Amino acid sequence: MANGSRQAAWEFFGAELKRRREDADLTQVELGSRVFVSGGYIGQFEQAIRKPQLDVAHRIDGVLQTDGIFERLCRKLIDDKRYAEYFAGVVELERQAAQICEFEPTVVPGLLQTPAYTSALTLATHPFAADEFIEERVTARVERAQILSGPTRPLYWVVVHETVLRVPVGGPDVTARALDHMADLADARRVVLQALPFSAGAPANNGSLRLMEFEDAPPVAYTETSFSGTLVDDPAMVKRAERAYDLLRGAALSPEASLALVRSAAEDFRRCTSTT
Numbered sequence: 001m002a003n004g005s006r007q008a009a010w011e012f013f014g015a016e017l018k019r020r021r022e023d024a025d026l027t028q029v030e031l032g033s034r035v036f037v038s039g040g041y042i043g044q045f046e047q048a049i050r051k052p053q054l055d056v057a058h059r060i061d062g063v064l065q066t067d068g069i070f071e072r073l074c075r076k077l078i079d080d081k082r083y084a085e086y087f088a089g090v091v092e093l094e095r096q097a098a099q100i101c102e103f104e105p106t107v108v109p110g111l112l113q114t115p116a117y118t119s120a121l122t123l124a125t126h127p128f129a130a131d132e133f134i135e136e137r138v139t140a141r142v143e144r145a146q147i148l149s150g151p152t153r154p155l156y157w158v159v160v161h162e163t164v165l166r167v168p169v170g171g172p173d174v175t176a177r178a179l180d181h182m183a184d185l186a187d188a189r190r191v192v193l194q195a196l197p198f199s200a201g202a203p204a205n206n207g208s209l210r211l212m213e214f215e216d217a218p219p220v221a222y223t224e225t226s227f228s229g230t231l232v233d234d235p236a237m238v239k240r241a242e243r244a245y246d247l248l249r250g251a252a253l254s255p256e257a258s259l260a261l262v263r264s265a266a267e268d269f270r271r272c273t274s275t276t
Contacts, residue, residue, distance in 0.1 A: 010048040013073050018046040020064045035059040037216040049152060050096050051077070053217065054089070087229055090210075090222050095147055097212040099155040103196075103248050104208055106163055108178050111145050111156070112185060117178035118142075120170025148190045157192040159248050161203060165195065165265035168272075176269035183262045186255070194252035195261050204247035211238075211245055 021031050029039030035056055044050040057074040102109050115138045122137045168175045186193040208224040221232040221241035
């Protein structure tokens with residue numbers, strides 16, 4: 001489903017929610033209190049500014065006695081074939097998050113990638129893929145990154161391992177431009193960026209880690225390996241993930257020193273390009 005038609009479908013979801021709520025003679029605040037979110041969130045669902053999580057959609061169906069229609073719509077809309085099945089729901093949570101904290105040990109985080117960097121990564125894992133497949137992945141990632149410039153953009157904090165700054169992806173020029181882009185977003189205050197240097201030793205977390213916080217819902221953690229991802233909402237496990245992230249953040253360089261390291265690494269790749 002194209003991005004435009006997907007947005008239109010969410011607008012239908014919102015209009016239908018408003019109609020069913022008014023038919024039940026409930027205000028936004030009253031419905032929100034019954035499904036454990038604020039009335040303001042119900043208003044944002046109805047305006048298609050934010051999208052409800054599946055459990056919220058399920059509770060809305062229960063309160064409005066709508067026979068599962070909102071949960072089914074929600075499941076259909078987050079079933080995006082451009083993403084792995086285990087990641088599609090995470091994309092929707094990103095769009096709803098008030099804060100995202102991410103650690104990446106090997107590659108530039110998806111929300112900070114350039115199209116050329118994404119294309120090179122996709123080709124590395126799908127060496128026989130058709131151009132259309134690669135273009136689809138690039139477009140999907142560009143769309144994801146739009147949350148950093150939208151009206152409800154989250155506070156975004158990223159820690160990257162120094163490995164991210166040293167491994168060429170798509171060649172020195174592509175990597176240099178990707179690092180420049182990451183640094184430019186930090187300069188523009190779209191992201192708080194820290195680098196975990198090699199000198200810090202073993203990291204407190206070995207894999208990719210993402211923490212997401214919401215205005216009116218409990219936080220979740222997401223971990224990922226090469227072929228699978230796990231969304232964690234158990235409070236005790238989320239707390240463990242938060243402690244690991246605090247350790248990563250504490251061991252990392254300051255944002256100022258990190259930015260200098262990223263800029264320096266980009267220059268190193270540019271020098272490689274000029275000597276070849």
